[in-house]
Amino acid sequence: MSSAHWPPLSPLQTGLRGRCPRCGQGHLFNGFLTLRPSCEVCGLDYGFADPADGPAFFVMMFVCIPAVIFGLWLEMAYEPPVWVHFITTLPLILLSCIPPLRPLKGWLVASQFFYKAEEGQRVTTKDEAAAPRPLP
Secondary structure (H helix, E strand, O other), rough: HHHHHHOOOOOEEEEHHOOOOOOOOOOOEEEOOOOEEHHHHHHHOOHHHOOOOHHHHHHHHHHHHHHHHHHHHHHHHHOOOHHHHHHHHHHHHHHHHHOOHHHHHHHHHHHHHHHOOOOOOOOOOHHHHHHOOOOO
């Protein structure tokens, strides 16, 4: 089916739920972070999707850094034994950094589809290509 038969869906709604960005019904993931090759409902090929390190970057900047700062503050303020960090800081870091990865990756993939994002390339005209380039 052509894309004309599919209404545009919000990348936020489809991506955060891990659903196909075109039909909103199929699943986006095979495992925790592994993308499926295509949608099982509409057949959309997910080969266009390349979120790269985007989800990890957002999690590190907005979640991981404050969690690590909490651990540093706890250490500087109270100098607790190591076991306190194992029952406070470690679970805080794991529980605040791992769960957001999947919804963020889904959102980035859905946004790539919605906005038709592709790898950047320079577009030249025939005149530009034929004209000699000035020496530096």
